[in-house]
Amino acid sequence: MDFEFTEAQRDLAGLARELLTDWAARHPRPDDTGFDPQLWRAMARAGLLDAALPERAGGGGFGLLEHCSILTEIGRTVAPAPYAATIAVAAATLAEFGSDAQxxxxxxxxxxGDKILAPVLAREFTCFEARSSADGWVLEGSQSVVAAGTFADAYLVEARVDTNSILLLVDRGDATVVPQHAVDGTDAARVEIRGATIPGEQAVTTPGAAAWARRRFALATCALQLGILERALELTCEYARTRKQFDKPIAAFQAVRQRLADAYIDVEAVRLTLWQAAWRESHGLPADSDIAVAKFWAAQSGHRVAHTAVHVHASAGIYLDYPMQRYFTAAKRAEFEQGTAADHLRGLGLALDSPAA
Known part of the structure; x- marks a missing residue:
């Protein structure tokens, strides 16, 4: 077996790193909106938005592994680019299951880069309800903390129909959008839809499409978290080598070295479980348990590494003008996005306890 990254992954990751590193150097203190339209269009011009999508959707014909490579680079700079929500989930789902007209x-x-599409996928205690009508589908429901919801032009909404789920493309004008302030910015929103009629041609009714989108969102979050933690650990190690106490770099103290060593193991666990789950999903193999394991590590390691980074930096770690604060809040957001560590551990336990396991 070949565990090397593909040539496309290496090329796309290198292009993304070059573009995003240049952007980060020119924007040391980005705003908290979570979206920079100029950066987004620059990514589109560079071919980063379409490269990993299927050819039938006008993309470059690559796929999930290439999505993850780009997302890891976005995480390394905590760039305000809604690639996970709009491209890796919403656009990819539409490319996989949407009609030619859609x-x-x-x-x-x-x-x-002219429009943003935000996925609104079912959670454990929230789900939109849809019922058929002569004109299409009547949609009811609300959901909080929708990623990229504040500036989205439309939403890909998962709705329950009896015991099944469908996806509906909902224009912003059919929804009430209430901006919310999440831990790392103001991109999130509560999306409410009360009795809006969605035309039938805006529905994706293929069985399994919603579950496919949820799996992709979990993997996208893990890839983003890998980049966040990877760079946070690098910054922390650099700080520990240069910050001195008692005329010694703090990296010379055993307790600090142990915290950094544990953080390194956590980051490598996120890396291993992400790529294993992404590889299985990309090859059409059963991957639900692998994705649950990957998201568990992304959440659990995200918590530990983020706090280690702040603790080693001491007061500098929460100083708003210092970059570590952005990595800390981004890691906390990714920790809870698409379910907590406990959520995925519980789901994994149920899967292992089922007769089919």
């Missing part, structure tokens, strides 16, 4: 309507504006 692709013609949505893909050009998504891949040019």
């Amino acid at each position: 692709l013609q309507r949505w893909m050009p504006s998504l891949l040019s």
Whole structure:
């Protein structure tokens, strides 16, 4: 077996790192909106938005592994680019299951960076309800902390129909959008839809499409978290080598070295479980348990590494003008996005306890 990254992964990761590192150098203190339109369009011009999407959607024909490579680089700079929500989840789901008419309507504006599509997927205690009507689907429900919800032009909403789920493309005008302040910024929103009629041509009714989108969102969050933690650990190690106490770098003290060694193991655990789960998913193999393991490590390690980084930095770790504060809050957001460590551990336990396991 070959565990090396593909040439496309290496090329896309290198291009993304170059573009995003340059952006970060010019924006040491970005705002908290979570979205920079100029950066987003620059990513579109560089071919980063369409490269990993199927050719039928106007993409470069690559896939999930390439999505993850780009997301890891976005995480390393904590760049305000809604790639996870708009491209790796919403656009990828539409490319996989959408009709030709839906692709013609949505893909050009998504891949040019002109429009943002935010996924609104079911959670354990929240789900939209849809019922059929003569004009399409009547949609009811609300959900909080929708990533990229504040500035999205439309939403890909998962709705329950009896015991099944469908996806509906909902224009912003059919929803009430209430901005919310999450731990790392103001991109999130509560999306409420009360009795809006969604035309039938805006529905994706293929069985399994919603579950596919949820799996992709979990993997996208893990990839983003890997980049966040990887760079946070690098910054912390650099700080520990240069910060002195008692005329010694603090990295010389055993307690600090132990914390950094544990953080390194955590980051490598996130890396291993992410790529194993992403590889299985990309090859059409059963991956639910692997994704649960990956998200467990992304959440659990995210908590530990983020706190280690702040503790080693001491007061500098929470200083708003110092970059570590952004990595800490980004790691905390990713920790809870798409379910906590406990949520995924419980799901994994239920899967292992089932007769089919």
